[in-house]
Amino acid sequence: MTTAPERTPAPAPDPLAEPRPSFTNEGAATVLSHLYGVSGALSPLHGERDLNFKVDAADGRRLVLKLHNPVDSAAVVEMRTLAIAHARRVDPSLPLPEVVPTVAGAAAEPVTAPDGRVSEVQLFTFLEGRHAKLGELGDRALRDWGRTVARLGRALRGFAHPEAAYPIQWDVRRTPAIRDRIGVLGDEERRLVDAVVDRFEANVVPRLESLRSQVIHNDMSRWNVLVDADLHITGITDFGDMTHTALVCDLAVALATVLAGREDFFDAAEQMVSGYCEVTPLEPEEAALLGDLVAARSATDVVVTIWRLADHPHMSDLPVAPTELLRLFDRTGFEQAASRLERAAAGLPYRPRTTPELASARRKVLGPLETSYDEPLHLVRGDGVHLFDADGRRYLDAYNNVPVVGHCHPAVSAAIAAQARRLVTNTRYLQEASVELAERLLSTAPDGLDRVLFVNSGSEANDVAWRMARFATGHDGAVVTRFAYHGVTQATTDLSPEEWPGGFAPAHVGLLAPPPTQRAKDADVVSDAGAVLDTMGAGGHAPAALFIDPGFTSDGVLGPAHRWLRDTVTAARGAGALFVADEVQVGYGRTGDGLWSIGPSGIEPDLLTLGKPMGNGFPVAAVLGRSDVVDPFMTATGYFSTFGGNTLACAAALAVLRVVEEEGIVVHAARTGAYLRALLDDVAARHAAVGSVRNWGLLLGVEIVSDDGSPDAKLASTVVNRLRRLGVLVGTTSPAGNVLKIRPPLVLERREADEIAGRLSEALAAAHS
Ligand code: PMP
Numbered sequence: 001m002t003t004a005p006e007r008t009p010a011p012a013p014d015p016l017a018e019p020r021p022s023f024t025n026e027g028a029a030t031v032l033s034h035l036y037g038v039s040g041a042l043s044p045l046h047g048e049r050d051l052n053f054k055v056d057a058a059d060g061r062r063l064v065l066k067l068h069n070p071v072d073s074a075a076v077v078e079m080r081t082l083a084i085a086h087a088r089r090v091d092p093s094l095p096l097p098e099v100v101p102t103v104a105g106a107a108a109e110p111v112t113a114p115d116g117r118v119s120e121v122q123l124f125t126f127l128e129g130r131h132a133k134l135g136e137l138g139d140r141a142l143r144d145w146g147r148t149v150a151r152l153g154r155a156l157r158g159f160a161h162p163e164a165a166y167p168i169q170w171d172v173r174r175t176p177a178i179r180d181r182i183g184v185l186g187d188e189e190r191r192l193v194d195a196v197v198d199r200f201e202a203n204v205v206p207r208l209e210s211l212r213s214q215v216i217h218n219d220m221s222r223w224n225v226l227v228d229a230d231l232h233i234t235g236i237t238d239f240g241d242m243t244h245t246a247l248v249c250d251l252a253v254a255l256a257t258v259l260a261g262r263e264d265f266f267d268a269a270e271q272m273v274s275g276y277c278e279v280t281p282l283e284p285e286e287a288a289l290l291g292d293l294v295a296a297r298s299a300t301d302v303v304v305t306i307w308r309l310a311d312h313p314h315m316s317d318l319p320v321a322p323t324e325l326l327r328l329f330d331r332t333g334f335e336q337a338a339s340r341l342e343r344a345a346a347g348l349p350y351r352p353r354t355t356p357e358l359a360s361a362r363r364k365v366l367g368p369l370e371t372s373y374d375e376p377l378h379l380v381r382g383d384g385v386h387l388f389d390a391d392g393r394r395y396l397d398a399y400n401n402v403p404v405v406g407h408c409h410p411a412v413s414a415a416i417a418a419q420a421r422r423l424v425t426n427t428r429y430l431q432e433a434s435v436e437l438a439e440r441l442l443s444t445a446p447d448g449l450d451r452v453l454f455v456n457s458g459s460e461a462n463d464v465a466w467r468m469a470r471f472a473t474g475h476d477g478a479v480v481t482r483f484a485y486h487g488v489t490q491a492t493t494d495l496s497p498e499e500w501p502g503g504f505a506p507a508h509v510g511l512l513a514p515p516p517t518q519r520a521k522d523a524d525v526v527s528d529a530g531a532v533l534d535t536m537g538a539g540g541h542a543p544a545a546l547f548i549d550p551g552f553t554s555d556g557v558l559g560p561a562h563r564w565l566r567d568t569v570t571a572a573r574g575a576g577a578l579f580v581a582d583e584v585q586v587g588y589g590r591t592g593d594g595l596w597s598i599g600p601s602g603i604e605p606d607l608l609t610l611g612k613p614m615g616n617g618f619p620v621a622a623v624l625g626r627s628d629v630v631d632p633f634m635t636a637t638g639y640f641s642t643f644g645g646n647t648l649a650c651a652a653a654l655a656v657l658r659v660v661e662e663e664g665i666v667v668h669a670a671r672t673g674a675y676l677r678a679l680l681d682d683v684a685a686r687h688a689a690v691g692s693v694r695n696w697g698l699l700l701g702v703e704i705v706s707d708d709g710s711p712d713a714k715l716a717s718t719v720v721n722r723l724r725r726l727g728v729l730v731g732t733t734s735p736a737g738n739v740l741k742i743r744p745p746l747v748l749e750r751r752e753a754d755e756i757a758g759r760l761s762e763a764l765a766a767a768h769s
Pocket of ligand 1: 457458459460462485486487488549553582583584585611612
């Protein structure tokens, strides 16, 4: 085995310590005339490590002569030159300088200074403008700054060069190395910098390699960005800190270097961050690290400037602003500071009102609009089957059926965001999305339905279904169940006895007794439709439509009742009515019996209405119908809805259908529904307060009764509020208000079903103790 001879490597020049090239004005003028054939007046410009001159050339041109720091090799200078050219090509509207070649056609040339050191020299076009003063950048200018940083980042995305990874301390990723120079700091700075580096090592270092990385400008500070009198950006200069690193560092550096020293740092940062995110939305991981990266850049500023001040006083001023920023982070708490920046990246106001403040502000402007639960929830985030409140507490959402594939499903959110960036327009134009969505819906719908009409809510779907039924039949009567809910418009409130104020009973609406509870009793179930229709007829109201929610959700969660429904539909059709299956509540696989709950009954509805889950939270709804019903109405009325079926709504709805299919949501709902049902049966066996349990897939009802078996709405409400405190969200339903309504997002897993049953058991036990 041989040992390599020991050699002491020549100490590499320290890029931070190497003084600027030592040319005088005259020396620089000589270089200018020799290499470029240009003569003119030279005046010095700002430069941290390079020597820069403004040139007023004799031929009238204004130029910038740059003598690079001697540590910057020809290859590094070439990298910067090619990067500028690349960015100019990709986004010609960016205000970037242009390299003026030497007489010999070179983009840069080495020149030797009087002290013998060699520098690369370059000539650039001059960019008009001045440096912005601390504090003068208002919201608009700050957003513009953020957008410009992001645009330059995008323009550099495709750029690569072997020298791009050369080591430079201004790469925020190298923050831990500032510990080597920490000895020069005073006590306060040292404590602040230590805290930053400790956090950096714990939070940032483990994630660095997974962040989006590319070549970035890395120094969009007030000294490198030029503005006009209106603070519009007119120039970007100094590519000397450019390096291949995490993309988000570009924003972190801009925040740290433009805003350090401002008392309204967080307000201002919110503007800059949101401007940046308009062009390049941050990934969650980047947003979470932004605060630490800003602090890291400021810590580096503090250390490098103090260290330079000690050894090279001519190269530095006191680092007042970056120290101020670190103090602000320290006072605010680094965690809090980081979360403010993270919230800004997510578009959330970083100074939210407290929950009591919000509750009282809400009362002032929204009036008596009810909130759920005795203690209203102040929600800030949703993810899958979970909701999170302002204090970061997690709740299992066993109530909301709108986010059918889970809160904020990434595929749905991404589809909405992408479409919002591309095109948002209405159905008066040919557009792929509405046609594809209609085709997909019809391909899954019961036979006979061959038309789709898009609207914005379940109420609107039922409202227009009602209009079509009246138009088609010439009748004016409606038949619904006794405690039905079909919507919020004038016409659909008439169809919603659940909402009727005392004494209100529109003469044209007949009320059916809903079927008794479960499948087992199906054979005994008799519809009273005949009698109801007779009474209506006697009152002069022939029925235009029978509206039924096949899950009977507001009547107390009573489905399925296929035979009852078949008998009722037959009777209503016999009297001339159309049948409207209201799938707003139970459609999209909730029953686990197929996408639409009406399927297993074998009934072919005349109209079928959809809503709630259709866009997983994005407002979109539809009526599916037979062309012989829909077409004459459309032709006669010229029906059109501005937002109904717009490209954005269709993008959301198509994404939901895709996820439902890809994730096997319907089968999952059937399985998890049966599993949860069995758990709830077990809870019922152990608690006398549970009367009956019913389910159809993941639509479940748990009847709460008092000791004598009568409905106990008060106890149901106590249980619901206790469950809320235990972190599980459910609601109540039924005419007596005593049935717990459990209808979670269909992505509920078994362990979450266990949690629902376990907490319910706890809540029941506590309510009785
Ligand atoms: N029909 C049924 C069965 C519903 O449950 C609802 C909403 N709860 C609606 C219609 C009305 O839908 P929206 O609130 O979207 O207008």
